Amino acid sequence: MSLKTKVGIIGGGPSGLMLSxxxxxxxxxxxxxxxxxxxxxxxxxxxGVLEHGFAELMREAQCGERMDAEGEIHEGFYIADNGKMQRVDLAGHTGGNSVVVYGQTELTRDLYDAREKMGGNVIHNVEDVKLNDLKSDAPYITYRDGDEIIRIDCDYVIGADGFHGVSRKSIPADVLQEYEKVYPFGWxxxxxxxxPxxxxxxxxxxxRGFALCSMRSQVLSRYYIQVPLTDTVEDWSDDAFWDELKARLPQDVADxxxxxxxIEKSIAPLRSFVAEPMRYGNLFLAGDAAHIVPPTGARGLNSAASDIYYLYHAMVDHYENSDDTGLExxxxxxxxxxxxxxxxxxxxxxxxxxFPESISYDSKLQxxxxxxxxSSEAALTSLAENYVGLPF
Structure with missing residues (x-):
């Protein structure tokens, strides 16, 4: 069986669905x-923290109605340093910009609903995906559905299939350069x-270690604590988690x-990763397929959104204006x-x-x-500008 389309998108997470x-x-x-x-x-x-530009992109995709109705607008956040709480005024340091706290699960659900409403072609449970002839003007994708091999001819392939996906691995090793830093702890x-x-x-x-108090809604909270990479979920009962979280928070917050x-409990290792280049022939990488950040600065999903913004505008310029500058x-x-x-x-x-191996010098610098x-308005402005999102 053979199909034909203009853009083949590998990966049905938020990045792939948003671009679609x-x-x-x-x-x-x-x-x-x-x-x-x-x-x-x-x-x-x-x-669940969406930067200013991501929220605008959701609205442009006509998927922002529930986000705007249910999402929490945050104009600041707190940093507690061994019990001392101080607020970072995001809006005050960025000319009124803010972030939206809205769970990725709900965001993905909105994108799925929009794709369904428009009759979008999203094919699930595909196996043995292979990317072919990426350096040619006629790349194609194959995948297996049961015993049948399906071929999709397309102009471009978008690899939005995450860190473990096939897309990045389809770039020859002598072309791809990878940069990685693995942190000695997880969340x-x-x-x-x-x-909340x-x-x-x-x-x-x-x-005792880092902690984060976050939320998904006014009745759904998400909390994190830093743990050694050797820990497992089974090592932490609910009571043990709550006790340790309280021990790391200022007393009035803990009380x-x-x-x-x-409802859910998991440990995520922290990693920084970048793959270059993000284009190989007519394959374009996006999101976790090309880069991963530790979740501390809430940049992961938001970094993927900037990829999608650039790809979207590049594709529009190509198909509507015969302008390939954005793709190049x-x-x-x-x-x-x-x-x-x-x-x-x-x-x-x-x-x-x-950091487990830090010396007294490192602690003093921290x-x-x-x-x-x-103590510095310039430093707070830099933090705020990065947190709400740098311009696309």
């Missing part, structure tokens, strides 16, 4: 291939049906914390913003976490960095 929706709105045919079921994709618990995250302890996020630096049974410059332009997100995420992680941050 935006292209479809401009009449650019595309097909999305996803190795898992829709239920599996919607079952993944991910980030143990708990989702609970409890009222704070109306804005609380990032807590503590000698106000509402606890309850965990995609990798360079996307990577310029990605490395800024990498720097910010690395800095936030370095500022707030306890303390000085925190003191400088809250």
């Amino acid at each position: 929706q935006l292209l479809d709105l401009r009449g650019i045919d595309n097909i999305v291939l996803e190795k898992h079921s829709r239920e599996y994709v919607l079952g993944r618990i991910r980030a 143990l995250g708990v989702l609970s049906r409890t009222k 302890v704070s109306p804005e996020l609380v990032y807590a630096k503590n000698d 106000a914390l509402e606890t309850g049974p965990s 410059n995609y990798s360079e332009k996307a990577l310029a913003r990605i490395w800024k997100a990498q720097r910010f995420s690395w800095w936030m992680t370095s500022l707030l976490h306890t 303390k000085t960095d925190m003191e400088y941050l809250f």
Whole structure:
């Protein structure tokens, strides 16, 4: 069996679905291939802080109605340093910009619903995806459906299939350069049906380790604590998690914390990763297929959104204006913003976490960095500008 489309998109997560929706709105045919079921994709618990530009992109994709109705607008957040709470005024330092706290699961559900409403072609449970003739003007994708091999002829292939996907691996090793930093700890995250302890996020630096108080809604909270990479979920009962979280928070925050049974509990290792280039022939990488950041600065999903923004506009210019400038410059332009997100995420992680091998010199620098941050309007402005999102 053979199919034909203009853009073949590998990966049915938020990045792939967002690009598919935006292209479809401009009449650019595309097909999305996803190795898992829709239920599996919607079952993944991910980030929930959307930068200013991402929220605008959701609205442009005509998927922002529920986000605007249910999302929490945050104009600041708190940093606690061994019990001392200080607020970062995002709006005040960025000319009124803010972030939207809205769970990735709900965002993905909105994108799925939009694709369904428009009759978008999203094919699930595909197996043995292979990318072919990427350097030619006629690339094609094959995948297996049961015993049948399906071929999709297309103009361009978008690899939005995550860190473990086939897309990046389709670029020859002598072309691809990878940069990676693995951190010596992970985040143990708990989702609970409890009222958030704070109306804005609380990032807590503590000698016992980092902690984060986040939320998905006014009745659904997401909390994290830094743990060694050797820990497993089984090592942490709900009671043990709540006790350790409280020990890392300022006393008044800990006293106000509402606890309850965990709905979901998982440990995520922290990694910084970038693959260059993000284009090989007519294959374009996007999102986790090309880059990963530690979640400290809330840049992961938002970095993927900038890739989609660039790709969307490049495709529109190509098909509507016969202008390939955006396609030719995609990798360079996307990577310029990605490395800024990498720097910010690395800095936030370095500022707030306890590193097991750190020496007294490192601790003094970390303390000085925190003191400088809250003594300098320029430093706070830099933090705020990066957190709400640098311009696309």
